[in-house]
Amino acid sequence: MSEVKYSKEHEWIKIEGDVGTIGITKHATEMLGDIVFVELPDVGTSVEKDGNAGVVESTKAASDVFTPISGEVMENNQLIVDDPGKINSDPENEAWFFKLKIKDKNELDSLMNKDEYDKFAKESGS
Amino acid sequence: MEIKKTSLNKLHQDNKAKFVEFAGYEMPIQYSKGIVEEHKFTRSHSGIFDVSHMGQLFIYGDDSLTEDLEKIFPLNLKDLKVNSSKYSFLMNEDAGIYDDLIITKIDGGYLIILNAACKDNDFKIISALLNDKYKVSLDENRSLIAVQGPKSVEILDTILNGASELSFMTGNWFIYKDQKLFVTRSGYTGEDGFEVSIPNDFAEEFTKKLIENGAQLIGLGARDTLRLEAGLCLYGHELGVDKTPIEANLKWAISKERMANGGFIGSDKIMNQINEGIKQIRVGIKPEGRLIAREKTKIFNEDELVIGEVTSGTFGPSVSGPVAMGYVEKEFSKKDTKVFLEVRGKKHPANICGLPFYKKSYVKGATK
Numbered sequence: 001m002s003e004v005k006y007s008k009e010h011e012w013i014k015i016e017g018d019v020g021t022i023g024i025t026k027h028a029t030e031m032l033g034d035i036v037f038v039e040l041p042d043v044g045t046s047v048e049k050d051g052n053a054g055v056v057e058s059t060k061a062a063s064d065v066f067t068p069i070s071g072e073v074m075e076n077n078q079l080i081v082d083d084p085g086k087i088n089s090d091p092e093n094e095a096w097f098f099k100l101k102i103k104d105k106n107e108l109d110s111l112m113n114k115d116e117y118d119k120f121a122k123e124s125g126s
Numbered sequence: 127m128e129i130k131k132t133s134l135n136k137l138h139q140d141n142k143a144k145f146v147e148f149a150g151y152e153m154p155i156q157y158s159k160g161i162v163e164e165h166k167f168t169r170s171h172s173g174i175f176d177v178s179h180m181g182q183l184f185i186y187g188d189d190s191l192t193e194d195l196e197k198i199f200p201l202n203l204k205d206l207k208v209n210s211s212k213y214s215f216l217m218n219e220d221a222g223i224y225d226d227l228i229i230t231k232i233d234g235g236y237l238i239i240l241n242a243a244c245k246d247n248d249f250k251i252i253s254a255l256l257n258d259k260y261k262v263s264l265d266e267n268r269s270l271i272a273v274q275g276p277k278s279v280e281i282l283d284t285i286l287n288g289a290s291e292l293s294f295m296t297g298n299w300f301i302y303k304d305q306k307l308f309v310t311r312s313g314y315t316g317e318d319g320f321e322v323s324i325p326n327d328f329a330e331e332f333t334k335k336l337i338e339n340g341a342q343l344i345g346l347g348a349r350d351t352l353r354l355e356a357g358l359c360l361y362g363h364e365l366g367v368d369k370t371p372i373e374a375n376l377k378w379a380i381s382k383e384r385m386a387n388g389g390f391i392g393s394d395k396i397m398n399q400i401n402e403g404i405k406q407i408r409v410g411i412k413p414e415g416r417l418i419a420r421e422k423t424k425i426f427n428e429d430e431l432v433i434g435e436v437t438s439g440t441f442g443p444s445v446s447g448p449v450a451m452g453y454v455e456k457e458f459s460k461k462d463t464k465v466f467l468e469v470r471g472k473k474h475p476a477n478i479c480g481l482p483f484y485k486k487s488y489v490k491g492a493t494k
Contacts, residue, residue, distance in 0.1 A: 036441035
């Protein structure tokens with residue numbers, strides 16, 4: 001059983017046991033426009049909740065990627081490094097950013113579920 | 127101050143434009159297809175750009191007008207034929223660039239196309255320099271629509287019969303629904319194309335005609351990636367009062383006759399820079415890999431010393447990689463010089479390269 005939660009910075013996290021797979025939401029990609037470059041955290045680095053964990057660049061500007069929870073990066077997705085356009089076409093599935101070993105499951109409580117996020121995204125608009 | 131809107135604002139909205147404020151105007155940055163698609167469509171078909179925010183300065187006067195304008199612009203205007211255009215700049219005494227522009231000799235005077243952010247200041251400067259001897263007007267009643275890309279000639283010719291006969295950097299008046307349109311064969315994308323000056327009330331229906339014939343609206347986002355691939359300068363980035371045309375590597379735009387004799391504002395400085403050399407010069411920069419170096423990125427040499435700064439940088443959809451322009455110290459400006467770009471605290475390799483990144487396909491008589 002997996003569960004997906006969302007952050008106010010428009011990241012999603014799929015939780016399977018103590019592994020979290022993180023990416024950015026469809027709504028985020030619509031705000032960013034065409035993504036042409038991505039920088040991911042190296043495997044083995046520790047990232048802190050709401051801290052910096054990579055960069056995406058569109059034709060217009062660079063934007064930071066934040067991690068919704070703390071943990072150690074286990075894997076990053078080379079597919080999107082080689083073909084950043086995948087982030088626009090399939091952001092919430094194939095174009096995940098990185099997987100981490102979740103440090104503290106309590107941190108998940110502060111995140112939103114799908115309905116809450118959809119409402120939040122709609123209100124924050126663009 | 128209230129944000130200004132162009133005559134095509136409603137059409138942009140109907141086409142789901144995302145808007146940004148640019149030089150006091152609400153302008154479309156992109157439409158629903160996005161910058162990359164819009165960019166590629168312009169290169170392969172025909173893109174329509176609303177550039178009505180730009181200034182259309184009409185100056186009418188007798189023969190002395192040409193003489194007076196030659197005191198301002200480094201051009202041989204006496205020998206310029208009616209309906210021919212030249213790229214030039216408005217400078218201060220130190221040859222610092224107030225604006226870059228296109229000047230066209232028209233019947234009885236000149237038409238100068240100015241950057242939106244500079245136009246009011248340019249108007250003041252030019253009016254003052256001409257001592258109110260001539261009729262000078264920044265025409266707010268006309269829109270400016272650029273049609274760019276290989277299919278543009280065919281599309282425009284079906285609406286304005288004879289437009290295809292214009293050669294590069296020339297223009298003429300055309301009649302559309304009893305209205306006088308001034309059309310020049312020019313642009314800012316590295317593609318063949320036209321710019322159409324049209325009364326505001328007719329701009330929307332004219333643009334719809336272009337769309338019916340297969341052209342598509344393109345936002346300012348793609349305009350920027352297109353011009354950057356074409357190696358063209360953008361005011362406020364590559365150009366400003368702290369840069370001269372020689373430093374900007376635009377010496378080609380100064381008429382040879384004028385270079386020899388001077389007599390225009392900034393000519394002393396320009397002569398001096400030509401004879402004594404310059405410290406910094408505008409170059410193309412190609413980062414290795416996919417890294418994008420934006421404006422203000424510091425440029426280092428192999429000894430880790432700062433040698434310059436990026437002025438524009440993005441991803442070039444037609445070259446499928448990052449592209450940038452910037453200024454470097456003259457001794458590091460040679461093609462293939464290895465440099466390093468500091469992005470997010472890390473130094474990434476790049477090479478100085480020739481411009482343009484994407485080869486132009488202007489028609490007939492393209493000159494540099």
